[in-house]
Amino acid sequence: MELQRKWHVGLLMVVAFLALSACAEDTADTKKQNTAEQQTEMEHSSMNHASSGEVPTTLKNADNPMYPVGSTAVIINGHMEGMKGAEATIVGAYDTTAYMISYEPTTGGKRVENHKWVIHEELLNPGSEPLTSGTEVKTDASHMEGMVNATVRIDEALQTTVYMIDYVSTTNGDVVTNHKWVTEDELTKNE
Template identity: 70%
Template sequence: MKIKRSWYISFLTVITLLALSACSDKTESGTKKDNDIEQNTKMNHSTMDHSSSGEVPVALKTAINPKFPVGSTAIITDGHMEGMEGAKATIVGAYDTTAYIVSYNPVTGGQRVENHKWVIHEELINPDLAPLASSTEVKTNASHMTGMENATVRIDKAVQTTVYMIDYTATTNGESVKNHKWVTEDELKAE
């Protein structure tokens, strides 16, 4: 009788430990996977057109007295993508506008893009007056990333600021980026 009870207790202990370890692994891997997806969705700008033609919307107003005038240089303090943060930027254009952080589903398919910086008010199709409220949905004609043009974007945040078009050399691979759209005044600092 003692052997059976001892065997039964050992068996229950092993089963309990296996169940607990299975739950623990599931929770940890589920959390890690969720975090990886969140990071990739929020931070992956691999489909972003780093350089552009330099064309700007007709209605966009040139800043009269920007902190960083055209032709000056500054250091990028916030990297929307790899190789930006810490790079030296040459200011190509400075414009007063409302800049938006947006989330959207690419029209070409694929994962939803969360918290993309930046789309400006003049890149929205038939918007109400700026600034638009958070959670407003509107279409954009911006083409910074594959699948962005004609996408319906959700406004996550609006910032009235000066935005800059910049040239810079990526700190990671030495890629020369021309007419990058956009960085805000808060994302630049004097050399």
Template identity: 80%
Template sequence: MKRPRIWHGGLLTIVAVLALSACSKEVADTEKDAPAEQHTEMDHSSMNHSSSGEVPATLKNAENPMYPVGSTAIIKDGHMEGMKGAKATIVGAYDTTAYIISYEPTTGGQRVENHKWVIHEELFNPGSAPLAPGTEVKTDASHMEGMENATVRIDEAQQTTVYMIDYVSTTNNDVVKNHKWVTEEELTKKQKDVGAV
């Protein structure tokens, strides 16, 4: 009577192992065949969070910015992890046209869509501002790897005050110096306004 029980238990173990193997393969195949659009979020890991602080010679200081140089503000709309909710110190304030752009990195890799921001003064021979959406022009901005000398497509133009800021990342406490750029609309004076965005 014992033999059938042992044999029966062994058979159940084999069946269970085979079932688990098939399940694992199915999960792996599902992940492998997942639609590409799930992985198309823009990666800002190659973005130069800090900069030398140099600005184009033709860039004009804002005459009466909402956030004067030396003042502080809260970043309510950040372009990358660690920005939103961080306290920013204003390093520079400039009146210009800011652009949302898309481009193929000169270093290769995935096309970058809807990058914020490049300013008019960072474009090669752009002519008069603002440029119309769809316009293609080269930039000498180096905010991200592969951006400098890239041909960019203008997606949106915004006449605004842009700010160069210092801030401490809310995710890893890295100190970021002379970050380019945030617009006036992306800053607030009140911490409570951040959660409402």
């Protein structure tokens, strides 16, 4: 009987250890995800949230965008602190290829990884066809410090409608005008 009781206690200890290990691993994964999101926000801290509203002359207006100019939508996936959950007013809607890129800033500093988004028309001599992952090309986009004339690596290409938006930051109340760019997948209908 004593041996059986010790065996039960030992088994309970093993089960408890495994359960706690699983919880710790889940917490570690959550911390990693939160750290990655904070890192993205920090990397985008030098981003020009607002712009003059000028767009490349070759950029074509979207024929039938999900979110027409003048309508509103909610940002469900923001690139910077204060975007997620903000109401966006659509200033422009354009059909193009949007690229997630990585690059070394021309002004020095840490390499920027997975920046969202630069569009096809902001690349220097890209040709008419969308570029594939791994392609290197220069850009004249000025969304972030050190981006103009930087050699960028294409990490992902997405054929989509991109939007230029106005919004009010959910964290500090700043009004951001003509922010470039958010994709259709990063917005949702305003309920």
